[in-house]
Amino acid sequence: MATRPVAEPRSGCPINVAVEVIGDHWSLLVLRDIMFAGRRNFRVLQELSEEGIASNILADRLKRLVSAGLLTREDAGRGRRVTYSLTEASIRLVPVMAALGEWGYTNRKTARPHRARSEVLVAGGPVLWEDFMADLRTIHLGAPPPPGDGPTATERMAAAYDAAIAREEPE
Numbered sequence: 001m002a003t004r005p006v007a008e009p010r011s012g013c014p015i016n017v018a019v020e021v022i023g024d025h026w027s028l029l030v031l032r033d034i035m036f037a038g039r040r041n042f043r044v045l046q047e048l049s050e051e052g053i054a055s056n057i058l059a060d061r062l063k064r065l066v067s068a069g070l071l072t073r074e075d076a077g078r079g080r081r082v083t084y085s086l087t088e089a090s091i092r093l094v095p096v097m098a099a100l101g102e103w104g105y106t107n108r109k110t111a112r113p114h115r116a117r118s119e120v121l122v123a124g125g126p127v128l129w130e131d132f133m134a135d136l137r138t139i140h141l142g143a144p145p146p147p148g149d150g151p152t153a154t155e156r157m158a159a160a161y162d163a164a165i166a167r168e169e170p171e
Contacts, residue, residue, distance in 0.1 A: 116164035
């Protein structure tokens with residue numbers, strides 16, 4: 001199956017253009033794992049994928065996301081791991097990820113630990129989204145950390161996830 005270059009969408013519709021870049025579920029899951037779990041290397045992304053992404057699919061999606069300008073690829077040199085980083089364009093997907101997470105836990109059965117980050121993100125609304133995006137800019141783009149005392153947005157979401165796992169009952 002031939003694929004269209006990113007620069008040539010099927011139509012000029014903004015929803016179509018977005019779907020052509022991030023519309024398949026693997027791309028969104030790769031971005032989710034980099035964004036929320038801090039998984040930035042191929043091996044870590046594959047080994048910790050709860051959905052069981054195959055190595056050829058992961059390699060293809062990483063290549064596509066780099067080509068689309070949603071990730072950058074830093075080759076650290078021979079014998080060292082390649083590191084993937086979010087770009088400003090992918091960081092700006094945080095509100096979309098919050099909306100997708102809310103839709104998922106509102107309309108489908110989900111596991112409590114996975115729901116926890118989404119619930120915190122949705123409850124925090126645009127203010128938390130901006131804080132989280134500032135954290136991501138520091139981590140991925142080298143921006144200075146946002147001023148302020150107390151835990152970062154990333155730390156607050158991690159604490160919610162850890163608390164949810166601690167409460168999770170074994171099956």
